[in-house]
Amino acid sequence: MQRLHARYPFLEAARETVATEAVDLATVVEREEAVVDRATQRVITALEDGDTGEPHRDHRVELLSYPVARVLVSMVGENVLVRKYARAEAATAYDRFIEDIEDTTELKSVETAGLDLEALFAEFDLREAIHGPVDGEYRIDVGTYLPLAADLWDDEWRLVNQPLERGEVPVDEGELLALLREGIRERIEDGLPFDVPETIAADLEAEAAEIREVLADLDLTREIDTVVPDLFPPCMKALLDQIQKGEHLPHHSRFAITAFLASIGMTTDEIVDLYRVNSSFGEEMTRYQTDHIRGDTSPTEYSPPSCATMQSYGDCVNKDDLCERIPHPMAYYEERIDDAEDEELEDWREGEADEAESAGD
Numbered sequence: 348m349q350r351l352h353a354r355y356p357f358l359e360a361a362r363e364t365v366a367t368e369a370v371d372l373a374t375v376v377e378r379e380e381a382v383v384d385r386a387t388q389r390v391i392t393a394l395e396d397g398d399t400g401e402p403h404r405d406h407r408v409e410l411l412s413y414p415v416a417r418v419l420v421s422m423v424g425e426n427v428l429v430r431k432y433a434r435a436e437a438a439t440a441y442d443r444f445i446e447d448i449e450d451t452t453e454l455k456s457v458e459t460a461g462l463d464l465e466a467l468f469a470e471f472d473l474r475e476a477i478h479g480p481v482d483g484e485y486r487i488d489v490g491t492y493l494p495l496a497a498d499l500w501d502d503e504w505r506l507v508n509q510p511l512e513r514g515e516v517p518v519d520e521g522e523l524l525a526l527l528r529e530g531i532r533e534r535i536e537d538g539l540p541f542d543v544p545e546t547i548a549a550d551l552e553a554e555a556a557e558i559r560e561v562l563a564d565l566d567l568t569r570e571i572d573t574v575v576p577d578l579f580p581p582c583m584k585a586l587l588d589q590i591q592k593g594e595h596l597p598h599h600s601r602f603a604i605t606a607f608l609a610s611i612g613m614t615t616d617e618i619v620d621l622y623r624v625n626s627s628f629g630e631e632m633t634r635y636q637t638d639h640i641r642g643d644t645s646p647t648e649y650s651p652p653s654c655a656t657m658q659s660y661g662d663c664v665n666k667d668d669l670c671e672r673i674p675h676p677m678a679y680y681e682e683r684i685d686d687a688e689d690e691e692l693e694d695w696r697e698g699e700a701d702e703a704e705s706a707g708d
């Protein structure tokens with residue numbers, strides 16, 4: 348059993364094992380160097396390689412390194428670390444349950460017995476929502492499918508691209524396992540970061556500092572002031588689109604998009620340029636409003652409105668899955684920027700500069 352819990356420390360039963368062994372984390376971090384080392388390695392490997400690295404040969408050390416790793420992630424407290432860490436834990440669990448599922452179908456022994464699909468369904472309360480398999484195909488209730496697929500950005504996962512029948516989405520085993528991986532990721536991310544008691548934090552300062560250093564070297568905490576319109580929240584994309592088409596926007600809508608652009612670091616000149624595509628473009632008015640919002644010609648620097656305000660003005664449109672989890676358009680953009688691959692991150696301003704240069708050649 349300890350092997351199973353060491354392999355899948357996010358399982359409810361593993362959490363209970365840690366609790367019933369009356370393990371006091373403060374004592375563990377103070378006295379058990381092997382656990383702290385493995386926990387640190389868990390987090391650093393998550394950042395560098397996207398998995399949790401070689402497990403410790405001692406199952407107890409391996410199991411305890413998981414709650415300690417969560418403490419370390421909480422101490423560093425960066426959203427991007429929480430996401431990368433949860434993703435790496437989930438990726439490792441995914442590789443392991445694929446191995447286990449193959450093992451159960453081939454040579455099963457007491458020693459190798461791991462997780463099977465039924466156990467995973469039960470763990471995530473999914474038994475009622477997943478039907479089949481029939482001819483290798485499962486069907487999953489749409490209400491269960493949607494939150495699990497929420498962070499899978501590829502088009503194939505979007506509901507519009509799924510042949511929905513009687514409120515059920517058909518998935519093959521590979522897709523089902525990918526959805527389970529998402530369920531695990533969500534469970535791991537849940538509750539992170541949390542407040543770490545002083546007594547525990549004091550013993551882990553050096554390890555947290557080491558992780559902060561790795562994070563800084565990897566330069567993952569991307570600056571929000573990158574302008575990538577493709578990653579804008581749907582509401583801001585829609586407003587920008589209307590301005591560029593020359594449509595007249597009510598004051599609150601114009602304010603929302605201008606404040607958003609100023610908040611992601613665009614200067615008045617750049618905002619004016621971005622709006623200029625519009626034929627009936629009122630440069631003077633845009634300059635006046637932009638300077639005002641930026642606080643250049645007024646005592647206040649305005650922030651873009653929250654999702655609740657956008658909704659009340661009817662400016663919240665085309666909501667997508669990420670919208671369900673964030674309270675503010677800036678939070679939406681920050682998360683998309685953090686999660687983007689490097690090649691997706693060409694700043695709009697660099698593209699403009701290249702075009703201007705080649706036009707001048």
Ligand code: SF4
Nearest residue numbers: 580582654657663670
């Ligand atoms: S939920 Fe928020 S971020 Fe999403 S479209 Fe609405 S206002 Fe924009």
